[in-house]
Amino acid sequence: xxxxxxxxxxxxxxxxxxxxxxxxxxxxxxxxxxxxxxxxxxxxxxxxxxxxxxxxxxxxxxxxxxxxxxxxxxxxxxxxxxxxxxxxxxxxxxxxxxxxxxxxxxxxxxxxxxxxxxxxxxxxxxxxxxxxxxxxxxxxxxxxxxxxxxxxxxxxxxxxxxxxxxxxxxxxxxxxxxxxxxxxxxxxxxxxxxxxxxxxxxxxxxxxxxxxxxxxxxxxxxxxxxxxxxxxxxxxxxxxxxxxxxxxxxxxxxxxxxxxxxxxxxxxxxxxxxxxxxxxxxxxxxxxxxxxxxxxxxxxxxxxxxxxxxxxxxxxxxxxxxxxxxxxxxxxxxxxxxxxxxxxxxxxxxxxxxxxxxxxxxxxxxxxxxxxxxxxxxxxxxxxxxxxxxxxxxxxxxxxxxxxxxxxxxxxxxxxxxxxxxxxxxxxxxxxxxxxxxxxxxxxxxxxxxxxxxxxxxxxxxxxxxxxxxxxxxxxxxxxxxxxxxxxxxxxxxxxxxxxxxxxxxxxxxxxxxxxxxxxxxxxxxxxxxxxxxxxxxxxxxxxxxxxxxxxxxxxxxxxxxxxxxxxxxxxxxxxxxxxxxxxxxxxxxxxxxxxxxxxxxxxxxxxxxxxxxxxxxxxxxxxxxxxxxx
Amino acid sequence: xxxxxxxxxxxxxxxxxxxxxxxxxxxxxxxxxxxxxxxxxxxxxxxxxxxxxxxxxxxxxxxxxxxxxxxxxxxxxxxxxxxxxxxxxxxxxxxxxxxxxxxxxxxxxxxxxxxxxxxxxxxxxxxxxxxxxxxxxxxxxxxxxxxxxxxxxxxxxxxxxxxxxxxxxxxxxxxxxxxxxxxxxxxxxxxxxxxxxxxxxxxxxxxxxxxxxxxxxxxxxxxxxxxxxxxxxxxxxxxxxxxxxxxxxxxxxxxxxxxxxxxxxxxxxxxxxxxxxxxxxxxxxxxxxxxxxxxxxxxxxxxxxxxxxxxxxxxxxxxxxxxxxxxxxxxxxxxxxxxxxxxxxxxxxxxxxxxxxxxx
Numbered sequence: 001x002x003x004x005x006x007x008x009x010x011x012x013x014x015x016x017x018x019x020x021x022x023x024x025x026x027x028x029x030x031x032x033x034x035x036x037x038x039x040x041x042x043x044x045x046x047x048x049x050x051x052x053x054x055x056x057x058x059x060x061x062x063x064x065x066x067x068x069x070x071x072x073x074x075x076x077x078x079x080x081x082x083x084x085x086x087x088x089x090x091x092x093x094x095x096x097x098x099x100x101x102x103x104x105x106x107x108x109x110x111x112x113x114x115x116x117x118x119x120x121x122x123x124x125x126x127x128x129x130x131x132x133x134x135x136x137x138x139x140x141x142x143x144x145x146x147x148x149x150x151x152x153x154x155x156x157x158x159x160x161x162x163x164x165x166x167x168x169x170x171x172x173x174x175x176x177x178x179x180x181x182x183x184x185x186x187x188x189x190x191x192x193x194x195x196x197x198x199x200x201x202x203x204x205x206x207x208x209x210x211x212x213x214x215x216x217x218x219x220x221x222x223x224x225x226x227x228x229x230x231x232x233x234x235x236x237x238x239x240x241x242x243x244x245x246x247x248x249x250x251x252x253x254x255x256x257x258x259x260x261x262x263x264x265x266x267x268x269x270x271x272x273x274x275x276x277x278x279x280x281x282x283x284x285x286x287x288x289x290x291x292x293x294x295x296x297x298x299x300x301x302x303x304x305x306x307x308x309x310x311x312x313x314x315x316x317x318x319x320x321x322x323x324x325x326x327x328x329x330x331x332x333x334x335x336x337x338x339x340x341x342x343x344x345x346x347x348x349x350x351x352x353x354x355x356x357x358x359x360x361x362x363x364x365x366x367x368x369x370x371x372x373x374x375x376x377x378x379x380x381x382x383x384x385x386x387x388x389x390x391x392x393x394x395x396x397x398x399x400x401x402x403x404x405x406x407x408x409x410x411x412x413x414x415x416x417x418x419x420x421x422x423x424x425x426x427x428x429x430x431x432x433x434x435x436x437x438x439x440x441x442x443x444x445x446x447x448x449x450x451x452x453x454x455x456x457x458x459x460x461x462x463x464x465x466x467x468x469x470x471x472x473x474x475x476x477x478x479x480x481x482x483x484x485x486x487x488x489x490x491x492x493x494x495x496x497x498x499x500x501x502x503x504x505x506x507x508x509x510x511x512x513x514x515x516x517x518x519x520x521x522x523x524x525x526x527x528x529x530x531x532x533x534x535x536x537x538x539x540x541x542x543x544x545x546x547x548x549x550x551x552x553x554x555x556x557x558x559x560x561x562x563x564x565x566x567x568x569x570x571x572x573x574x575x576x577x578x579x580x581x582x583x584x585x586x587x588x589x590x591x592x593x594x595x596x597x598x599x600x601x602x603x604x605x606x607x608x609x610x611x612x613x614x615x616x617x618x619x620x621x622x623x624x625x626x627x628x629x630x631x
Numbered sequence: 632x633x634x635x636x637x638x639x640x641x642x643x644x645x646x647x648x649x650x651x652x653x654x655x656x657x658x659x660x661x662x663x664x665x666x667x668x669x670x671x672x673x674x675x676x677x678x679x680x681x682x683x684x685x686x687x688x689x690x691x692x693x694x695x696x697x698x699x700x701x702x703x704x705x706x707x708x709x710x711x712x713x714x715x716x717x718x719x720x721x722x723x724x725x726x727x728x729x730x731x732x733x734x735x736x737x738x739x740x741x742x743x744x745x746x747x748x749x750x751x752x753x754x755x756x757x758x759x760x761x762x763x764x765x766x767x768x769x770x771x772x773x774x775x776x777x778x779x780x781x782x783x784x785x786x787x788x789x790x791x792x793x794x795x796x797x798x799x800x801x802x803x804x805x806x807x808x809x810x811x812x813x814x815x816x817x818x819x820x821x822x823x824x825x826x827x828x829x830x831x832x833x834x835x836x837x838x839x840x841x842x843x844x845x846x847x848x849x850x851x852x853x854x855x856x857x858x859x860x861x862x863x864x865x866x867x868x869x870x871x872x873x874x875x876x877x878x879x880x881x882x883x884x885x886x887x888x889x890x891x892x893x894x895x896x897x898x899x900x901x902x903x904x905x906x907x908x909x910x911x912x913x914x915x916x917x918x919x920x921x922x923x924x925x926x927x928x929x930x931x932x933x934x935x936x937x938x939x940x941x942x943x944x945x946x947x948x949x950x951x952x953x954x955x956x957x958x959x960x961x962x963x964x965x966x967x968x969x970x971x972x973x974x975x976x977x978x979x980x981x982x983x984x985x986x987x988x989x990x991x
Binding site: 102171 | 757758759777778780781783787790799803806807810811816820827831869870871872873875876877880887891894895
């Protein structure tokens with residue numbers, strides 16, 4: 001649970017007979033400890049690829065399966081029954097079955113779209129009727145009922161109207177815009193009957209949709225409204241019928257679909273292995289990453305199942321492979337919301353320090369420092385309890401930051417901004433702002449020193465010795481930073497001597513030498529880069545440290561906001577006074593709470609992670625037999 | 632209803648774009664450079680031109696020092712990502728309607744991908760074959776490529792676009808496809824919808840920007856309109872009214888009335904004679920001695936657009952149109968370089984390469 005690094009991994013090379021790969025795939029997937037990602041092919045003699053047909057069938061079936069599951073809203077199972085290898089023929093059969101099911105889903109989808117279209121047309125008919133009802137017209141005129149004239153009432157995209165009007169004029173037709181409704185316009189197209197065939201393609205191209213006026217509406221304007229209502233009722237009945245049909249179809253086919261899901265889950269490990277495997281003749285090679293703790297167990301299982309035909313080689317990843325080695329990040333459920341925030345920034349590279357615990361603790365502490373109030377903290381905790389079922393991860397987050405607020409609230413003696421309910425264990429922030437700023441400053445110094453130590457550790461563990469010693473984030477950087485702080489302190493204490501600058505110059509020279517060797521530019525350019533980047537490094541250290549003063553600034557801000565609320569409330573009496581107190585606290589709770597949460601994250605990301613965290617790793621995703629992970 | 636967009640590109644940001652355009656314009660190739668590319672097999676000379684075009688790092692990245700043995704798809708994709716990266720850098724500083732228009736213009740590449748998928752599905756090609764032909768836009772992809780590839784047919788592709796930026800394009804194209812069931816109508820509809828969107832965005836610009844940009848974008852629309860008009864009337868034998876409807880508005884020299892007159896004609900000679908005087912003269916001089924085929928007219932019109940873009944970039948002070956001019960020239964030149972390298976890799980002779988790319 002309390003781990004500071006990814007679990008140790010081993011690089012595994014499997015040399016197998018091609019026919020044994022399906023069994024090996026199932027064993028590896030069951031173990032959930034073998035990941036194929038980014039594993040290089042090492043043996044250049046084994047160049048043949050296998051089973052592209054299997055992969056094609058699988059991919060097509062998987063695509064169909066995802067669409068079917070999404071369309072029919074099917075809940076998936078957690079595990080498969082009857083574990084065995086899926087043959088090509090069986091996979092093909094399942095794919096065909098899925099094809100049939102998906103075809104039926106498509107027809108449902110088309111019916112849904114047609115009904116939507118129908119609904120749209122009814123709405124247009126309603127709006128059309130609203131506009132022409134006042135004329136008391138015989139609607140048959142608008143439905144092509146004249147001997148010599150071709151008249152069509154229709155709906156078309158407004159953007160096409162002008163162009164269609166001009167195009168129709170070439171065939172002697174006239175277009176009249178009637179009513180614009182959303183992105184569409186009702187138009188009336190009229191011309192001589194003898195030309196009607198010429199314009200059909202044109203009207204199709206313009207996506208002109210003829211509005212069919214039901215025959216029963218002809219000549220009876222007074223009955224139109226009730227007929228439109230009938231059309232609406234008919235639409236609702238058809239919609240209900242369609243929904244029912246989909247439900248029946250789902251219940252009839254759900255077992256088959258879940259069974260196909262099992263098939264795909266079982267086929268997936270072999271499909272992934274076959275994509276990566278290379279070989280010559282019957283001999284194939286597959287490489288991947290395996291959890292070190294599982295190596296012996298997997299070797300035994302493979303040897304038991306395949307006999308001596310399987311050759312299994314394992315070794316620790318080389319430092320230059322750390323970038324392509326997957327990481328198992330901290331999976332502690334208690335700090336899951338904080339881990340999510342870390343993942344948002346990046347995944348720790350293999351062998352890099354996992355910042356989960358450090359991030360969690362420092363985030364909680366810094367939040368409390370800026371937002372210390374017993375009452376507000378209890379509100380967060382109360383909200384956490386309320387949301388525990390619906391949003392369990394978010395409620396854990398609220399619980400922790402609430403707890404921190406309560407603790408710092410006791411230190412500051414603040415309860416819903418009242419400072420006399422509890423005596424401050426330490427002091428109220430406004431009683432000595434300078435001390436608050438000093439504390440924040442030293443917290444920042446400690447934070448940066450600690451992260452520099454992490455950075456040095458990461459560089460040593462990646463065998464980047466020169467970087468660890470001489471880089472701006474390495475030992476030299478740390479030496480430079482501490483020298484700058486010490487120099488500044490001596491300056492303030494009036495104990496300053498110019499010879500102290502030597503302490504800053506020595507690490508700066510080391511950093512410069514390191515940069516010199518890192519650069520490929522000409523000598524002049526290198527010198528320029530060193531001067532500019534060294535200056536930037538010093539400025540950054542300074543800016544990063546000053547950035548932590550916000551810890552004090554926000555704790556003072558909290559008190560300042562409270563004073564504002566009380567001043568406003570004191571101007572009022574009775575209920576109004578209490579209303580201002582309640583809404584003022586709510587305002588502080590929501591607005592300042594959100595701002596402080598963001599500012600804390602900003603400190604972690606920019607003053608923290610960017611200093612030591614490569615964050616370019618990727619998660620360990622082993623082969624598995626979970627139907628849910630298919631999607 | 633017209634959207635009111637009050638965000639304006641600031642002069643400082645415009646200067647940033649101007650600097651980048653000046654920097655990147657140093658990579659433009661001359662006719663002599665293209666000659667060297669076509670004539671020489673020697674990798675040193677060719678590499679010199681490629682490094683002038685800012686492509687040396689790409690060539691070394693693709694391990695293709697010898698241009699005769701490179702992977703065409705890989706190189707095309709590298710060229711495209713180079714173009715996209717430069718375009719995004721240049722376009723980034725714009726905001727409001729200008730930004731919308733520039734990004735809409737860049738979406739042409741995704742439109743190409745949509746057309747490739749539609750064509751592939753209509754011709755029942757395998758998913759792998761379709762995927763291999765798609766342009767990889769990397770982080771700028773907005774299309775759900777995997778879902779589109781996994782569709783069963785054209786109609787499903789279009790339905791799959793429902794929740795994307797291309798929803799309205801897909802909606803009308805689906806209607807077209809349901810009525811005609813032809814690949815031709817699919818691509819026509821996609822192009823038509825793209826140009827409707829382009830002209831709408833052009834009209835939303837401030838009048839100064841619009842009047843500067845219209846001669847350039849209008850020339851592109853002219854090129855599209857003339858070529859499509861010839862193709863629809865002569866190859867597909869569509870009626871004048873249908874042809875006119877499928878053309879785009881917003882042309883520079885081919886106004887709506889000109890198009891109304893031209894669609895009535897059936898022969899290529901008559902059509903060229905009846906073009907507006909300025910365009911007819913220019914076309915005749917450029918087509919001098921060449922066969923009057925739709926392809927040659929297309930390449931002549933294209934080179935006219937490029938000439939104008941180069942002229943604008945050279946002569947006029949920097950503005951939105953300069954960015955468009957840069958994007959158009961850069962894309963055109965990269966496609967020429969790719970076509971030449973591909974032709975050489977396939978041992979196509981010099982003359983044929985020149986003909987294919989319209990460089991005489």
